[in-house]
Amino acid sequence: MNFAWKNKLLSAEDWALVKKFGRYFVPHRKWLYISLASIPITTAGGIVLLWLVEKIVDDHILTGDIAGLKLYTAIAGVVLVVNFLFDGLYSYSFSKAGGLAVTDMRRELFGRSLRFPMKYYDRNPIGITLSRLTSDMESITESFASGILGLLADSIRTLALSFYLVYLNWQLSLVVAIVVPLIMLTIRYLRKKIRKAFDESRTSLARSAAYLQESLYGMKTIQLYAATETAFRKYDGFNKQYADAQNKSNVYDGALYSIIDGITSVATALVIWYGAAQVWDLDYTIGVLIVFITTLGRLFIPVRQFAQQITTIQRALSALDHINVLARQEVEEAEVAAGSGFGDSDEPLELEEIVFDKVSFSYSDKGPDVLKNVSFTLRKGQRIALAGSTGSGKSTILRLLTRTYTGYRGSIRINGVELRDIPLNKVRNTISLMQQDIYLFNDTVGFNIGLGRTGTGPHEIEEAARFVFADRFIEQLPGKYDFTIQDNGDNISKGQGQLISFARAICGNSRLIILDEATSAVDSITEYYIQKAIEKIFASRTVIAVAHRLSTIRNSDLILVMENGEIIERGSHEELIRMGGKYAGLVKELV
Numbered sequence: 001m002n003f004a005w006k007n008k009l010l011s012a013e014d015w016a017l018v019k020k021f022g023r024y025f026v027p028h029r030k031w032l033y034i035s036l037a038s039i040p041i042t043t044a045g046g047i048v049l050l051w052l053v054e055k056i057v058d059d060h061i062l063t064g065d066i067a068g069l070k071l072y073t074a075i076a077g078v079v080l081v082v083n084f085l086f087d088g089l090y091s092y093s094f095s096k097a098g099g100l101a102v103t104d105m106r107r108e109l110f111g112r113s114l115r116f117p118m119k120y121y122d123r124n125p126i127g128i129t130l131s132r133l134t135s136d137m138e139s140i141t142e143s144f145a146s147g148i149l150g151l152l153a154d155s156i157r158t159l160a161l162s163f164y165l166v167y168l169n170w171q172l173s174l175v176v177a178i179v180v181p182l183i184m185l186t187i188r189y190l191r192k193k194i195r196k197a198f199d200e201s202r203t204s205l206a207r208s209a210a211y212l213q214e215s216l217y218g219m220k221t222i223q224l225y226a227a228t229e230t231a232f233r234k235y236d237g238f239n240k241q242y243a244d245a246q247n248k249s250n251v252y253d254g255a256l257y258s259i260i261d262g263i264t265s266v267a268t269a270l271v272i273w274y275g276a277a278q279v280w281d282l283d284y285t286i287g288v289l290i291v292f293i294t295t296l297g298r299l300f301i302p303v304r305q306f307a308q309q310i311t312t313i314q315r316a317l318s319a320l321d322h323i324n325v326l327a328r329q330e331v332e333e334a335e336v337a338a339g340s341g342f343g344d345s346d347e348p349l350e351l352e353e354i355v356f357d358k359v360s361f362s363y364s365d366k367g368p369d370v371l372k373n374v375s376f377t378l379r380k381g382q383r384i385a386l387a388g389s390t391g392s393g394k395s396t397i398l399r400l401l402t403r404t405y406t407g408y409r410g411s412i413r414i415n416g417v418e419l420r421d422i423p424l425n426k427v428r429n430t431i432s433l434m435q436q437d438i439y440l441f442n443d444t445v446g447f448n449i450g451l452g453r454t455g456t457g458p459h460e461i462e463e464a465a466r467f468v469f470a471d472r473f474i475e476q477l478p479g480k481y482d483f484t485i486q487d488n489g490d491n492i493s494k495g496q497g498q499l500i501s502f503a504r505a506i507c508g509n510s511r512l513i514i515l516d517e518a519t520s521a522v523d524s525i526t527e528y529y530i531q532k533a534i535e536k537i538f539a540s541r542t543v544i545a546v547a548h549r550l551s552t553i554r555n556s557d558l559i560l561v562m563e564n565g566e567i568i569e570r571g572s573h574e575e576l577i578r579m580g581g582k583y584a585g586l587v588k589e590l591v
């Protein structure tokens, strides 16, 4: 039993995973070294104790040497205390290394997930990512360090105790050796099953966490539409799947432990039976037999622990497999690439011109084109409005421009440079998006406007709020800019939320404002201020807007009318009205 076991315990892919994530332990190796250094000390201490027991029994108890008995018992006491201290140091330092490594891992993976492309979040429910960053990480903290290090420690202890057994009596050791292949076969057989069961249990836990998160988020809708029963049944289904998978892994886990326990008990019985006969024949002393059986007991502790550690390691590997999905996910390069010709700052571009040149786009490889050969030019200071029926592709144009989605065909150029060649941070600092569905964080009004971006201090935040007429209502809130907005804006009105989103867009001092105008109805006073804010933004900035208000559309220099992913009409309000086409029809509906 030595570390060559690794080939039986872990597959090549498992080792690749261990190596990949092992790098997180490198900065904290000091703790691993302390832990590793404690292993030979505690192992040696354990064997010295056994040797002392043999001496005490044979040389002092059986001979009635009380003075020697006292001396050796005192020495055994000291060895016991030293062993206890080093055992504590061993556990403390590996837990410390594991904790620090997993903290780093979580930090790095969250940092990456902030840069995952939108497509990733379209395809993966938030709850799945959440459970990878929380419960899977937790599972590694609990088990990875103790599993791998424990396996190493137990291998060393088993090896040392095996040598000691051979030294004590090689014939008895042969009796023990019979059970080794049996144990190995059991572990080999059950290892894969345990791993599969853990994989199932982790996947179903992630699914149930994702559903839980989704339903808590949509709780108001569930309650308002009396859909609680359906929601409950759906969750119950996920919960049952998780319980079943968990149960299966417990069964294999228990089976492995009991089979190994059974085999080791049989081995001990064989030793007692065979060993007692030999003592009878006076082949060796009773002290040797007692120590042999004690050593055997000690030897079987790590052997039994192997079973537990295999389970622990399989659980950690299954969690690592899940986390690896996040580690493999490509991120968007936000930094300014070296040699890109953009210098080393994220400063916004001095916008001159944006050109869409025969742009086509589909959300998925096999899906239909939702934009077809879209071409237009937006110059500095110009205002463009996108109009058209629902689903015609207006928001998609905005998403491509903000690089929320990539993979377009044709060309999108800012100041003559292809959009995909401009560093993401520069694009996002040049363009501000005022979204339809504004997301408000559970934080202060000030934070929700500035979002902690550079150059958005209290002065800039207040100025931005004043510019879009949001200061009026903010000044009346208790705590003003320090007023805490509840989950997604539950304690302010929809219109106030929109004004905050306008202030957020203005605050960045970006060169292009993109407005995805909300259609939701707001009270007439807020509507008045929203209109005034939009007019003011239109008068002072370069703007491209998906517009629903006639006033917004009329204020534009160019209106692009879209249908089915194509621009079917273009011109000013007057030109399009004169044309009497689709736009004229839309305007009739609006007035």
Ligand SMILES: Nc1ncnc2c1ncn2[C@@H]1O[C@H](COP(=O)(O)OP(=O)(O)OP(=O)(O)O)[C@@H](O)[C@H]1O
Pocket: 122, 363, 364, 370, 389, 390, 391, 392, 393, 394, 395, 396, 397, 546
């Ligand atoms: N994330 C997505 N994945 C797949 N298809 C999408 C996605 N977002 C939008 N679509 C599809 O792309 C098409 C264009 O959608 P888009 O949101 O650009 O329309 P829109 O003109 O802005 O509509 P609205 O005025 O209702 O907001 C629609 O058919 C829509 O179903």
